[in-house]
Amino acid sequence: MRAELQQLLESRVKQCVSQQRSKGDCDKIERKKASLAKRDAEIVKAKAKGQITDITEINDFKNVSYAVHFRYLIRQNDLLYIEEEVESHQATFSREHLIDEFEVVPSINSAKFDDRSLLYSDDFSMNELGQRAYTYDRLKAVQYAERWWNSYNPAYMKIENNDCTNFISQCLQQGGAPMRGYPNRGAGWWLRSQSHSWSWAVAHALKLYFESSKSGLRAKRVSSPEQLLLGDVICYDFEGDGRFNHNTIVTGKDANGMPLVNAHTYNSRQRYWAYEDSSAYTPNIKYLFFSIVDS
Structure with missing residues (x-):
């Protein structure tokens, strides 16, 4: 055998x-x-x-x-x-x-939630954690992604078979991104013990958060992958149906200046960003590119 x-x-x-x-x-x-x-x-x-x-x-x-x-x-x-x-x-x-x-292809089905329950505007989810200025430490975020790409930090919760967004959130927090919105799961971006916002652990919710957040952790959407820096995030919609189901973090660049990424669920490091070799890849795949900004 x-x-x-x-x-x-x-x-x-x-x-x-x-x-x-x-x-x-x-x-x-x-x-x-x-x-x-x-x-x-x-x-x-x-x-x-x-x-x-x-x-x-x-x-x-x-x-x-x-x-x-x-x-x-x-x-x-x-x-x-x-x-x-x-x-x-x-x-x-x-x-x-x-x-x-x-x-055995990992599940990419995110937890179900009602998009209308997500209250990401500052009027609803601002708190003291989201108000402080911060500088995103890209090196620390990448170092964390390199350390834990194929294992699980016991200081954090682990989501069996669908840990990609939880892993990305850990990397962002290790880079100094501030949490806000607790205890409303549909507000902000946060983790508290075994409780968390949808955006902390669900791929589509993190994408929605990036598109709307104006305080705390913020990101701007860029048009092409070569514009991304180390520590930035790529969101994937494998089926092209508008529901994003995977996230990766940029940890390197290839000879053409294109991103190489680390991820969980599909545990990988320094993988080419386009995922054309993935078992989940389809010709309908769509990507969104988010660059983290300092507050």
Whole structure:
């Protein structure tokens, strides 16, 4: 069982650097290579480390859940950088022979809430925390994103399987962004113990907050990704239906000055901002780019 999984990972690592296509190649890896090629970039070395997280047995079948940590050394012109991502997979064995294997795609369905309940104007959600001036420390926000991209800070709550916006909010707070709006979940941007505003942990709510906030944590929308600075935020609407369901934080730039991002849910670091290699990507994807401003 373990030998077959190891062989599978080795074949995918080989595919990352191969110029040839073979039967059974992973489509996701081919999308990554195509995305890199459009940027005059390529994977020059790859590593994959798997860890079994659960095994269940039903009669002659074994279902094996495991995580795979991929590391890619990417060359783009004179720049070399390392991209990392973690995927969840499931394999099914019958009498110790592999019969099925697939990536378990994380849920991107945000918590349900009524947009009309969000009161982000200053008249409703201003408090003493939102009034103080602050300078956003982009370096601290990025350092936090680098430290915790693939783990969970026990000082904060963890949202199982859909932690992306909670993670971004932590990064923003670590950069000095002030909270405001407590205890109204539909007001401001805040965390208090295990309670939080919708905007702290729900992707679409954070996008709405950025568009309307005039005090405390504020952001301005820019028209293109190259205008973003380290510590800025990208919002993703994978289906293009107007409901945003993922957020990332800018932690680097590639050789063309385009953002590289870190995220949770799809745990990744220094990933190219467009997410064209993501299992959630669709041709209808829409992006919004927000640059954090000092008050």
